[in-house]
Structures are given as structure tokens and as C-alpha cells.
Amino acid sequence: MTNSLIDARDAFTCQHPETRISLNGRDWGLIDAGQGDQALVLIPGTLGRADIFWQQIEALAPRLRVLAVSYPDAGGIAEWCMDVQALMDEKGINQAAVLGSSLGGYLAQYIAGHAPSRVSHLFAASTLHSVQGLETRPPYSADLQAAPIEALRAGFTLAMQAWGQTHPDQADLVEFLLAEVGGRITEGEMRARLSALKHGPELPETSLPGKAMTCVEALDDPLIAPPMRAAVRARLPGAAAFRFLWGGHFPYVLRPALYSNIIAVRLGLEPLAEDWQGSEVLEA
DSSP states (O other), X not given: OOOHHHHHHHHHHHHXXXXXXEETTEXXXXXXXXXXXXXXXXXXXXXXXXXXXXXXXXHHTTTSEEEEEEOOSSOOHHHHHHXXXXXXXXXXXXXXXXXXXXXXXXXXXXHHHHOGGGEEEEEEESXXXXXXXXXXXXXXXXXXXXXXXXXXXXXXXXXXHHHHHHOGGGHHHHHHHHHIIIIISOHHHHHHHHHHHHTOOOOOOOOOOGGGEEEEEETTOSSSXXXXXXXXXXXXXXXXXXXXXXXXXXXXXHSHHHHHHHHHHHTTSSOOOTTOBOSSSEXX
């Protein structure tokens, strides 16, 4: 049987293959698409390469420059903050909107704290407000450098399979993510991603105004609990908040049109879709 998500992603990567770029001595993956006065940097979570944002890139690249990245196999949050700025320098971009999901959302918040002048808009999506206590929870409680990679991958596999059992309508997403876990994300990259959060610094405050910040979450996210979602909103006062009523940890894959609409609305590119309802937190 075919998988519509994998087929669509693969068709996209044929047109926009991931290239490699060295930033401060670390080897990053990059998809550079679109053009325009505005720029957007897309940073994935633990289980995604740059092309996991293919649907957002397709929707937004006709209207702005989009740089989507894949993590290197070395460094951590502080180093990657400098690398993203080096990427912007390399591409001649003084300021960009930065959207990160999960791990990427933590990195995006760190960038906005340490280099607010480089960030035109912060999108903190499906993410954490702190890494405190993370080292006590699997897989972060393991010795991430010594543990067999098969064991680390197996933990993600079991979690994805469990999600698939309770959400049979998302079978394509589960298969898609299992392929990421199974090898599209290399061993070195996987260890670096996990270590980046386990050993990550606490987030600095940002001087960005509320109008330049957006929080994105999902009601049924199995990884980011309601208190964590509230804490992210609380540390970004004045930020607009959008909540998907379904979409799990990957609403940008499962509900791409509305996800892209959030970005476009906050960057002044299009009006808000009628699906969004509410006041303090918009829901759809």
C-alpha cells in the first residue's frame, strides 16, 4: 500500500533536495526555497529533517524566503543558536522569522532570547518552557552516548506504534515517523538531538514584543502536557496563541493548511482562516 504523506514528501524532495552546509564547523542540512523581502527559518523536532515541513514550504515559498534545516551530529542548543545566525549571515539575511517545533521550538526560543535583533517573529510550537527534570525521563535518562542506538530508536518506535493503535486514522503519519526513526535520521544526529535537550541550558528571557511572538499547541499532544503548554504561553507574554483541537505532536504534518495559515497571518501575508475561533486562544 502507498503512503500519501511519504509520497508527497518524496515528490517534494525530488524538487527541493536537502543540501549540506558547514556552519561553525558543524555539518547542517538545508532546504533553501522561495524569495522575497521576508525570511522564515524552520527548525524541526527530534523526529524530523528539514523536509518534514514540506507542506509549509510549498505554501509559503511563493511569498517569502524559507530556510528549513536538519540538525548536525554535534553541538547543542547554545552552539546551534550561533549556527543559525551564521546561516543567516551566509545567506545575507539580517533578520528572519524563526519557527521551531518541539526541540526546534526550544532552540527558537533560545535564539530569540540571545539574539532578539535577528528574530522578526518567534513561533514557539509544540514545545517546552524548561528542560529541568528532563534527564530523569526516558529516553533522556539513558547514557545517550553509550546506549545502543537500537535501544534509543526502539523507544520511539514503541511510542509511535502505541499512538497508531489509538489513532488508526493516522496510520500514514505513524509509518512516516517510523521511517524517520528507522534511519532517515542518522545515529549521530539522533544522539545529538536527544543530548541537546538533556544537557540544554535554561531559556533566557526575550525582549521581543508580544506582537512578534506566537505560540502553537495541540489539545491532544501526547508529549507536551497542558501545564507545559501553559508555561510556554506564560513565558512569552503578549504572544498570540493558537491551539489545534487535534493534530497531536505533528499538526504541521496532519493539518498543514491551517498551520501555514498561522504563519502567513502572523507575518501579514493573508487573513485568518474562518476555522479559527475564540479570543484569548484561537482554536480549530
